[in-house]
Amino acid sequence: MSFATEPDRWFHGKITRENAAHLVTTGPDGRREGLFLVRESLRMPGSFVLTMWARNQVHHFQVVGHGDGWYSVDNGPLFQGLDELVNHYKCRPDGLPSQLHDFVVGSHPPLSARKRLETEIHRAVTNRDIGLLQRLLSQPSSNQIGSVNSQNAEGSTPVHEAAKKGFVDTLDILLHYKPDLNIRDSKGSTALQLAARNGHADSIRVLVEKGGADVQERNATTGWVALHEAAFRGHLNCVKTLLQINAPLRPRTPDEDTPRELAARYKQREVVEVLEWASQNYPKPRTKTTEWLHKEPDRARAVQLLQKKGKGDGSFLIRPNSRRPGYYALTLMYNSQPYHYEVVCEGDLWYFIDDGPLFDSLPAVVDHYMMFVDGLPTLLKYPVPPPGIRLSSGHSKPPSQSQGQILFANTRLPPSLPPKPIGMPPSHRPIPPIPIPMEPGAVPMLPAPDEVGPGKPPNMRNYEMVAIKKECLTLGAELGQGEFGSVLRGKYRPAGGKMIDVAVKTLRVDAMGTGEQEFMREAKIMITLNHPCIVKLIGVTMGKPMMMVQELVSHGALVDYLYDGKYPKPNIITLKLWAAEIASGMMYLEKKRFVHRDLAARNILVSSDTVVKISDFGLSRAVGANSNYYKASQGGRWPVKWYAPESINYGTFSHASDIWSYGVTLWEMFSYGEPPYGEMTGAEVLDMIENQGFRLEKPPSCPNSIYKLMLSCWSLEPTQRLSFVELHQAFQDNPEHRDISSHRDLYQNPGDL
Numbered sequence: 001m002s003f004a005t006e007p008d009r010w011f012h013g014k015i016t017r018e019n020a021a022h023l024v025t026t027g028p029d030g031r032r033e034g035l036f037l038v039r040e041s042l043r044m045p046g047s048f049v050l051t052m053w054a055r056n057q058v059h060h061f062q063v064v065g066h067g068d069g070w071y072s073v074d075n076g077p078l079f080q081g082l083d084e085l086v087n088h089y090k091c092r093p094d095g096l097p098s099q100l101h102d103f104v105v106g107s108h109p110p111l112s113a114r115k116r117l118e119t120e121i122h123r124a125v126t127n128r129d130i131g132l133l134q135r136l137l138s139q140p141s142s143n144q145i146g147s148v149n150s151q152n153a154e155g156s157t158p159v160h161e162a163a164k165k166g167f168v169d170t171l172d173i174l175l176h177y178k179p180d181l182n183i184r185d186s187k188g189s190t191a192l193q194l195a196a197r198n199g200h201a202d203s204i205r206v207l208v209e210k211g212g213a214d215v216q217e218r219n220a221t222t223g224w225v226a227l228h229e230a231a232f233r234g235h236l237n238c239v240k241t242l243l244q245i246n247a248p249l250r251p252r253t254p255d256e257d258t259p260r261e262l263a264a265r266y267k268q269r270e271v272v273e274v275l276e277w278a279s280q281n282y283p284k285p286r287t288k289t290t291e292w293l294h295k296e297p298d299r300a301r302a303v304q305l306l307q308k309k310g311k312g313d314g315s316f317l318i319r320p321n322s323r324r325p326g327y328y329a330l331t332l333m334y335n336s337q338p339y340h341y342e343v344v345c346e347g348d349l350w351y352f353i354d355d356g357p358l359f360d361s362l363p364a365v366v367d368h369y370m371m372f373v374d375g376l377p378t379l380l381k382y383p384v385p386p387p388g389i390r391l392s393s394g395h396s397k398p399p400s401q402s403q404g405q406i407l408f409a410n411t412r413l414p415p416s417l418p419p420k421p422i423g424m425p426p427s428h429r430p431i432p433p434i435p436i437p438m439e440p441g442a443v444p445m446l447p448a449p450d451e452v453g454p455g456k457p458p459n460m461r462n463y464e465m466v467a468i469k470k471e472c473l474t475l476g477a478e479l480g481q482g483e484f485g486s487v488l489r490g491k492y493r494p495a496g497g498k499m500i501d502v503a504v505k506t507l508r509v510d511a512m513g514t515g516e517q518e519f520m521r522e523a524k525i526m527i528t529l530n531h532p533c534i535v536k537l538i539g540v541t542m543g544k545p546m547m548m549v550q551e552l553v554s555h556g557a558l559v560d561y562l563y564d565g566k567y568p569k570p571n572i573i574t575l576k577l578w579a580a581e582i583a584s585g586m587m588y589l590e591k592k593r594f595v596h597r598d599l600a601a602r603n604i605l606v607s608s609d610t611v612v613k614i615s616d617f618g619l620s621r622a623v624g625a626n627s628n629y630y631k632a633s634q635g636g637r638w639p640v641k642w643y644a645p646e647s648i649n650y651g652t653f654s655h656a657s658d659i660w661s662y663g664v665t666l667w668e669m670f671s672y673g674e675p676p677y678g679e680m681t682g683a684e685v686l687d688m689i690e691n692q693g694f695r696l697e698k699p700p701s702c703p704n705s706i707y708k709l710m711l712s713c714w715s716l717e718p719t720q721r722l723s724f725v726e727l728h729q730a731f732q733d734n735p736e737h738r739d740i741s742s743h744r745d746l747y748q749n750p751g752d753l
């Protein structure tokens with residue numbers, strides 16, 4: 001099979017009109033008849049602009065997006081994908097001043113804007129060819145052969161295909177590459193809905209637990225959620241699994257049907273029984289009215305109170321509804337704006353917001369929206385009690401969707417389920433009091449003393465974010481796919497400075513809301529870091545959409561470097577040097593009081609065979625000076641196989657939990673990029689580790705002494721794990737690692753501490 005470069009690299013992302021005109025008029029090919037490029041429209045998200053040189057001048061034509069992958073030049077004929085459109089105008093002008101000819105080289109058009117094609121990855125999934133799938137996905141240029149997000153003519157991604165067939169093993173691999181689980185096929189279904197429709201309970205579990213799929217996502221055509229699909233078709237195991245992972249019992253279809261009503265109508269008797277059992281045994285809400293219920297109905301006063309006493313995004317309270325007696329109103333802060341929602345109370349029986357699920361009490365409503373966004377702009381995070389009531393730090397903040405499944409699954413099991421599903425902690429395990437978590441959006445600010453307990457996070461006020469003008473930046477080919485968009489190679493010339501090669505993390509149009517906040521949070525952490533084994537942030541672009549400009553680490557992700565055979569296999573000495581460098585970077589991070597929370601070979605970048613750098617600070621958080629851990633308020637897409645048991649069970653992250661991940665990273669390195677725990681699910685791994693004392697096996701070419709270090713990173717008791725200082729010491733001082741010392745000054749530079 002050939003992965004030769006495709007010729008369609010005429011795409012230039014979000015460059016300005018002036019920049020585009022400059023590109024088609026300068027350079028050796030400038031001003032050639034038919035020279036063109038395509039760029040994203042800055043004014044109309046989702047649309048594009050064709051810039052071309054013809055008849056002695058620059059022309060710009062709007063390429064209008066009609067949805068579902070269809071495009072046209074102004075009101076011209078429709079084409080599936082930008083590539084089809086370009087190919088058409090390469091053959092004939094059809095209204096343009098000339099036909100398209102050569103192009104200014106940029107990158108490939110984004111997958112979402114390309115003709116929908118069955119890719120090699122689709123075929124590997126449908127044939128359940130695990131080996132081929134892994135090889136295809138680890139190709140650094142997988143953009144050319146498709147990606148986990150590419151859609152075929154039916155709009156199905158490889159994840160849809162795997163979910164439809166219930167291939168948990170292939171799903172598990174695909175999820176490793178963080179696919180977008182909100183993509184819908186042409187019938188409006190997400191992968192989770194297909195798993196539920198086709199009766200694949202294990203696929204549902206892995207999609208939610210590993211991939212962070214949202215059980216409340218609706219089918220775009222029918223408005224059904226996964227539980228409707230499973231109940232309607234009588235898939236009992238799927239119904240049970242969905243309930244175990246905290247899916248609400250009574251979501252409503254646009255026709256107001258709950259899953260129980262659908263099951264009853266279509267004579268799915270067993271499903272009806274389970275849903276009725278669950279209705280009576282549903283766990284009590286973990287939140288109390290004293291925490292958020294006010295007597296005062298006044299809207300302005302509620303907003304004032306949230307602004308004064310709240311903790312920003314996600315601060316909320318519930319008050320009587322002044323216009324409709326018996327009803328309530330939810331007031332919620334998001335982006336410094338108050339949002340008000342009516343909470344309907346129907347005959348004292350059902351409580352609900354808008355077209356959301358039905359609940360039997362007000363606390364149950366609050367509980368649900370503390371776990372699921374489900375149409376609100378953000379989760380309910382910080383209850384603001386009525387004046388005079390002070391919340392203790394142990395107030396009942398429920399865990400997120402993925403924490404909830406672990407902490408509370410046992411209470412949700414209908415009697416016919418096995419008593420303890422795999423990966424669930426024993427029911428007698430005490431649930432630790434959950435302190436008020438640190439305000440997730442507050443990274444740059446010093447929080448008020450009562451927000452983080454006794455300690456203070458590091459002071460990040462001294463670091464100025466460098467704003468980069470987009471004109472100083474030229475974007476090139478894609479280096480990889482990030483969670484929120486692609487990472488592109490680029491060139492940056494600071495005003496009056498020298499041109500340097502950079503990596504530019506971009507944000508997809510559809511990821512702009514939350515993506516932008518996550519992006520900014522990552523940038524604010526990265527700008528404070530200065531160490532030779534940590535990727536440097538150069539700055540962020542001004543205006544929207546934001547782009548993050550980082551130093552270019554030319555050989556890409558370590559896991560690909562080790563696995564895909566493009567580079568010579570590094571020997572053990574080199575691996576040890578890298579292990580020491582990673583430990584050195586982590587020591588620095590520890591001194592700066594950050595936990596990384598996503599240390600894995602995919603997030604180590606290779607600069608040369610003597611230098612690797614830690615990257616991807618998207619999940620990183622500051623820890624308090626005395627508390628030594630960060631408590632996550634949201635689950636999201638957690639890399640569970642890299643996580644210490646205490647992080648999965650209680651959501652606590654510390655330097656010791658980073659050390660667990662460091663151990664898994666070492667294992668990946670010494671097994672040359674194998675995925676840890678193969679095809680096991682996250683829940684199975686946790687069960688094996690905690691209850692059966694299982695650990696990853698020694699990779700064949702790994703020296704015993706190094707395997708021992710790995711095992712010490714995986715002590716159940718966090719204090720028993722070696723520290724980064726000790727690990728660094730072990731890799732650099734051992735006489736058999738003499739070679740490392742010659743590179744010492746490279747990574748021992750203490751950075752800016």
Ligand code: ADP
Nearest residue numbers: 479480481482483487503550551552553557616
């Ligand atoms: P995300 O955090 O959104 O998942 P990553 O930071 O992991 O995104 O980047 C995705 C991919 O882009 C990486 O696996 C790597 O191949 C490439 N990449 C990211 N940053 C750089 C960089 N600074 N230099 C070179 N390649 C990079």
